[in-house]
Amino acid sequence: MTSLATAIIEKASAIGFDAAGISPTAPSSRRAEFDRWIASGMNAGMNWLARDPQRRTDPAQILPGVKSIVSVGLSYQVEDPPPLLWNDPLRGRVARYAWGHDYHDEMLPMLEELGEFIRHELGAGADAISRCDVDTGPLFEREIAERADLGFIGKNTMLISRGFGSYLLLGEILLTANVAEECGENVPKGTCGNCERCQAACPTHAFPAPYILDSRLCISYLTIENKGAIPEELRPKIGNWIFGCDECQSVCPWVKQFRKPGRQLFLKFDPEFCAPQLSALLALDDAAFKSRFAGTPLLRPKRRGLLRNVCVALGNSGRREALPALECAARDAEPLIREHAEWAIRQIENDAK
Ligand code: SF4
Numbered sequence: 001m002t003s004l005a006t007a008i009i010e011k012a013s014a015i016g017f018d019a020a021g022i023s024p025t026a027p028s029s030r031r032a033e034f035d036r037w038i039a040s041g042m043n044a045g046m047n048w049l050a051r052d053p054q055r056r057t058d059p060a061q062i063l064p065g066v067k068s069i070v071s072v073g074l075s076y077q078v079e080d081p082p083p084l085l086w087n088d089p090l091r092g093r094v095a096r097y098a099w100g101h102d103y104h105d106e107m108l109p110m111l112e113e114l115g116e117f118i119r120h121e122l123g124a125g126a127d128a129i130s131r132c133d134v135d136t137g138p139l140f141e142r143e144i145a146e147r148a149d150l151g152f153i154g155k156n157t158m159l160i161s162r163g164f165g166s167y168l169l170l171g172e173i174l175l176t177a178n179v180a181e182e183c184g185e186n187v188p189k190g191t192c193g194n195c196e197r198c199q200a201a202c203p204t205h206a207f208p209a210p211y212i213l214d215s216r217l218c219i220s221y222l223t224i225e226n227k228g229a230i231p232e233e234l235r236p237k238i239g240n241w242i243f244g245c246d247e248c249q250s251v252c253p254w255v256k257q258f259r260k261p262g263r264q265l266f267l268k269f270d271p272e273f274c275a276p277q278l279s280a281l282l283a284l285d286d287a288a289f290k291s292r293f294a295g296t297p298l299l300r301p302k303r304r305g306l307l308r309n310v311c312v313a314l315g316n317s318g319r320r321e322a323l324p325a326l327e328c329a330a331r332d333a334e335p336l337i338r339e340h341a342e343w344a345i346r347q348i349e350n351d352a353k
């Protein structure tokens with residue numbers, strides 16, 4: 001490895017990243033699978049994924065002349081939630097990455113600091129750095145991270161680090177400098193072997209085959225990116241997840257093995273953000289919703305989307321004490337919330353028969 005490559009990886013560690021690597025660039029080897037996935041409609045309503053696949057699968061389309069990509073990982077593993085709260089059907093579950101402020105705000109300044117360092121080290125080649133991305137760009141981050149030796153892609157489609165499991169936020173910096181010339185091709189170390197736990201654990205059977213995720217069935221899509229109604233047949237399978245889902249990660253033996261928290265503890269278990277009381281969420285008007293979730297990923301589905309999810313979770317609780325809040329939500333000005341509240345009321349009343 002070149003001394004510059006070593007210096008970049010050491011600097012990434014000093015900044016606080018839990019994993020870092022560098023890979024030479026090449027078009028994605030998964031383009032044909034990606035095209036088939038899009039053609040089959042498994043990107044659900046995420047139409048932006050189908051736009052300009054050439055740009056998405058070839059880093060040179062983003063930065064002409066790109067030769068190396070620095071890939072970094074930041075662990076968001078923190079302590080497990082208290083089971084009493086986590087399993088309380090009158091509380092909602094929030095995916096672990098969203099237990100706090102928006103991770104982009106944490107990670108982008110770290111990436112920018114690393115970018116500044118590289119710019120300084122490159123000197124005359126300072127214009128070599130194109131961009132710092134944290135999952136907002138078009139790149140196939142997991143494949144790039146796999147090539148940079150950060151881990152391997154598991155059957156649940158997540159990048160699995162041998163040191164940190166899959167609770168790892170990824171980012172990258174594109175360089176026209178040939179920093180990776182001596183890094184060579186990495187062969188992914190680690191494998192799923194015969195394990196199929198994630199496939200069996202998925203509540204909505206969103207994996208038609210290992211390594212393939214049908215977003216139309218995935219709770220993460222249904223509760224975050226999906227702007228419309230949640231299909232009725234899927235609602236009972238969502239349980240009390242109200243924002244995302246970690247089931248296919250939490251069962252993974254690699255995740256179980258690497259339970260130690262990362263070094264940057266930017267998340268922590270706070271019951272009212274990680275497992276909030278559902279009825280209280282239904283009482284939020286638009287201003288209260290924005291104020292409560294300001295600066296967090298939970299703003300993304302907006303009030304209408306989050307309260308839609310809350311109604312589904314309360315319907316799944318089967319608990320009659322949820323009825324007053326749901327009856328109120330059934331009179332909400334937002335039709336999406338009204339319809340899901342009415343469904344939830346029917347669920348609870350049918351459960352009681
Ligand atoms: S996030 Fe949840 S719903 Fe989506 S594939 Fe994983 S286990 Fe299934």
Ligand code: SF4
Pocket residue numbers: 154155156157191192195196197198199248251252253254
């Ligand atoms: S649960 Fe098993 S099959 Fe799924 S990603 Fe982890 S190791 Fe691979």
